[in-house]
Amino acid sequence: MSVIEISSLKKRFGKVQALDGVDLSVEAGEVYGFIGPNGAGKSTTIRVLLGLLKASEGTARIFDKDVWHDAVAIHRDIAYVPGDVNLWNNLSGGEVIDLFCRLRKSHEHSYRDELIERFEFDPTKKSGTYSKGNRQKVALIAAFSVAARLYILDEPTSGLDPLMEQIFRQCIAEAKARGATVLLSSHILSEVEQLCDRISIIRSGKIIDSGTLDGMRHLTRNHVSLQTDAPPATLAGLAELPGVHHLKTDAAGMVSFDMDNAETAAVLAFLADKSIRHLVSTPPSLEELFMTHYVSH
Amino acid sequence: MSSLLGTLGLIRFILRRDRLYLPLWIIGLVTLSVFFVPMLPDMVGDEASKQALVETMKNPAMTMMVGPAFGSSYTLGAMYAQFMLVWVALGYGIMNVMFVIRHTRKDEEEGRLEMIGALPIGRNANLLASLLVILAANVLIALLTAATIPAFGVETIDFTGGLSYAFALSACGFSFAGIAALCSQITTRARGALGLGLALLGCAYLLRAMGDADANLELLSWISPLGAASRCEPFVGNLYWPVLLLFAEGLVFSGLSFAFSSARDIGAGLLPQRRGRAHASVLLRGEWSLAWRELRGTVIAWLVVCFVFSAAYGSVMGEMNAFIENNEMYQALVGVGGSTSDITNPVISMLMLIMSMIATIPVISAISRLRSEERRGRLEQLLAKPVSRSYLFAGYFVIAVATAVLMMLANAFGFWLAASSTLSEPMDMGLVFKVTASYLPAVIAFAGLAAFLAGALPRLISLAWVFLVYSFLAVYIGRTMDLPQWVARATPFGLLPSYPMDAFDWPLAIALVGVSVAIAALGAIVYRQRDMSAL
Incomplete structure (x- = not known):
């Protein structure tokens, strides 16, 4: 059974056809790369998968559940990192991480402190004072603190320095070793090349190529x-x-x-x-x- | 003056960015300043009702609320200025504070000033450009207002008086532009600067309320820009030096803001940033507690505002009684078998009505937060967790309703406490609480309306504010003068009976709350069905 199954997915915003028949299927345990230029429809696809946007046509399922109707149930088992992390200015980074973990109804915090150390992150600063890279760390630490079945990562490393980028790659490898599935949208092609088992390339709202790197x-x-x-x-x-x-x-x-x-x-x-x-x-x-x-x- | 290089270019840039925002404010404020002129003669009515109105306008509660009446013969013009100026000036203050912070601290916080700062543009050019634009906007508003007022051809409301009235308002507005420029140097967050600016506007209102109510404290009214503006005596003395004083205050505050701006780093404020906790407290554990955490500061600040304003209004009750005892006309009005409460009850009712509308501000603001969280892309992360949209939505609505109840308690308690301390015997606590409670359904109705808009028509959420301003004007004017009934009855506040003069209408109150919950639920249903987007 595929973890993510998207078929003929279309999304219109007024007159703009943002997605024009996307087909994608991600199998359990694989790291799947999702690449394409700006505005091609990567984030729109991911927002549909998260139940934030309602598909105009077609189906999208995660864990064999409908992404729109069963959003809450699906979200119990997924972790999401957006490319542009917007935080609450009056909360500290540590508070946001704890809140995100608690919202996922998880009581195991085993990786939290370890990850804060690995990412060299200061959790006591107010979120408004974090740089782009540090805001990204908040979302990454929250995502990897609690084991998830599926990680949806939308340009997760934008703003990270190369050392932190390495830590991120280790986190992905560890998640994969645990048997988790990863959907990774990224502009850093070396990252995708190194991490991903299979890749889809999207352009103007359509998948124009999919498969393993070798296959392509x-x-x-x-x-x-x-x-x-x-x-x-x-x-x-x-x-x-x-x-x-x-x-x-x-x-x-x-x-x-x-x-x-x-x-x-x-x-x-x-x-x-x-x-x-x-x-x-x-x-x-x-x-x-x-x-x-x-x-x- | 290399620190001001590029100011002209930035002025053009500001005008381009605000090509809709600024004209809307200008039209709005001019309309607000003049709309009541043509309605005034009809509403005042014949000589007898005019005399009654004059007495009402001169009583201490009214003086405290809107400022003193000027001139020995109380002309229509004098009445217009007294009735409108302070409230309208609050609108000017809000506009000036919002505009200046939007173009200074807000742009700085969002990182836009950093990009501008990297261009060959001086350090203080943006501050100067923002202040020059708002100064020009204030002058333009004044000229438009002055030009419009005589056109209605109302007796004693002429061009000379109109000019004085218009410039009193604009000068008062500009003094707040200066204050806002200073506020935006102090805090690092635009939200904090805005809160500070509006809090100072509230303080200005309170200062002049105290100064106007007690002749020994008149200096306070001069310190307050709102009090100084009413001392231009439009349509009576037509004084101009308070206008100059206010413009000078604005310039002094602006000057100070330049000094602070030159001395600090970009992004920094005069107040230091505190460190946060490394771990979240056990209380921060879900979507409702997050919403509360976000709204906590606003709610507490408004509780203080409601308490202090109500206490200020309450403190007038002692003078009100003395005024009635010394006033033959009022005694005649009370007549045989009547009691003082026949006069004080409507005053209590009116004051608590105004306080209920003030209490509505944090209620709408709580629900608007749901929308601004969405626009800033924060909800996206929240909703990617196992968080249900209806539960999140309900959280904001429940907090808004709880806020309404808390505000009303602060109103009643503040009013009762201050009234009791100025009266020879304690005020009837039950009465004050019942009068306050009688307006609670209307406040909840605004929570329902705002929730409906946030859920179903998120781009139109500001309609809730427009409707609140309309309600204020319709009910404030409608209660004092003759206005077609439907004008006030089209609002939740006007729909409810004026307790205790009229009996409390339980079925209507229950229906109003029921409809509010129903439209909020309708909002929730649409909210579940629509796209979450930053648009």
């Missing part, structure tokens, strides 16, 4: 660079091969190009008798995948 790479291009002992003219036909793009030769004789993965066999056959001395093929980074999706569509 198969559908795209690898970057190939090679050197040959043969005269440059022998490679003349390379540019004409289907699936070869951006062919370049630099001053040192290094040839580089992008190759559609589907054409790998044909390209290698062409290169087989060209006295190749050295060949490197690198899969695209998530960043490159992301760019491909956004520039080419």
Whole structure:
């Protein structure tokens, strides 16, 4: 059974179609990355999942319960961290963390003090005086203080320094080890690349690609660079091969190009008798995948 | 003057940002200042009823409430100025305080001034720009008011008097702009600065109430900008030097705020930030306790306001009795077989009515908080926990109703305590509490209305405030003068009978509370069904 199951989800705000048929399914125990540019619909999807916004069409379920009607029941088992944490100015960070834990009707506070220490957080300051990163810590500490079945994280690390970002990654790893499920929306692609088992890319309210990072790479291009002992003219036909793009030769004789993965066999056959001395093929980074999706569509 | 560099650009920026807000305030205040002029002659009526009104306006309770009557012949103009000026000046004060804090401390708290500060713009340019805009707005309001007043062609309400009336109001308003500029240097939070500014406005009202009620304390009325404004004697003496005094006060306070502003860091205040607790107390454990924690300060502050204002009103009862004993006309009015209470009862009823409306302010404000929490994106985090929307909504409504009850208790207790201490024998406690309680259903009705708006029409929540101002004007004027009955009866306060002169109408009171709860419940139903958004 999927933990999150979204199908043909649509959300309109007046004339704006914010979500235009989103399909997404997150399995138990996986860390799921959710990426896309600003305004693509990530936060809207998450707000629908949290029962804050009512879907115009389609269904969204968590733990096989309807996200709108059974919101309160679902929320007993989830933890949420927004990208922009707004706190109550007259409460201290410690008070907010305790309040959030109590609202989740939990009496185990085992991780609270440990997390405050790991995140190097001062809980005695009034919330109004915290910086962006420190406000983010309040929500993160509250979220990880109590074990949840599902973590919904909407750009949770915005404003965190790289050291704290590492602590966050450890927290995710620990949650995963406990068997929890994580939906992580983020702009920090290295974070997603490192943490996530599967990824969905959203654009203009539609999911345009989903799957494992490896799976996505198969559908795209690898970057190939090679050197040959043969005269440059022998490679003349390379540019004409289907699936070869951006062919370049630099001053040192290094040839580089992008190759559609589907054409790998044909390209290698062409290169087989060209006295190749050295060949490197690198899969695209998530960043490159992301760019491909956004520039080419 | 490099610290003021860029002021002109910022003025244009402020005007652009407030292109709706400022005109609405200007139109609102001009209307508030003049709307009653054309209605006055009809309401005053013939000579006999005018004489009765004159006596009413000159009694100590009225003087305490609205300030003294000026001039030996009590003309319509003199009556208009006495009847309206102090209340309308409160409106000017609120506008000036809100505007200045919105453009100074609020912008600073939200981090907008930081971005402006990074531009080639002087440190104090924003403060100067805000004060210049509000000064210009005050002058514009005064000119519009002065130009409108003679157009109604009411006897003795002429241009000269209108000009004095208009500038008295605007100068008083500007003095509060200066006070607000100072407040926004003191606290680090806009909410705190606003509270402080409005509290000082309340103090100004109280100072002049004490000064006007007792000739030995008249200095207090001069210290209060509201008292100084009424001493322009519009339509009678038409004095201008109180206007100059008030503008000068505004400039002095502004000057002080520049001095403080130059000396401090951005984001800092003169009051230090206290540290908080590392752990939440056992009392902070759910959505209701969080709501209470958020509203606690407001509720306590307003309890003090209600108690102090009621006590001030109560303290006039002693003088009221002396006034009746020495006044032939009143004695004639009481007549054979009558008693003094025939005159004091309506006064108690009127004073408690006004206090009930003041008590309504924190009630609406409690429910508005539900909306502002939503707009600031805080509810999003709360509702992502196992928190039901209806439960959250009910929490704010229950706190608002409890606030209403607490305020009314403070009103009754403050009034009774002060009245008893100035009278030779203690005031009838039961009467004061019953009069106060008779208005409770109306206060609860406002809680219901605000809850309905917060739930169903969140963008229109300020309609609750508009309706409260309307109720105040309709009932305040309607109780004193002849006004078509429906004008006051369209409001919860006017709908209820004037106890103890009329019998208390239980079915009506129960129906009013019932309808209030019902519309609040309707609000809750829509609230459960709608999107939670920052819009």
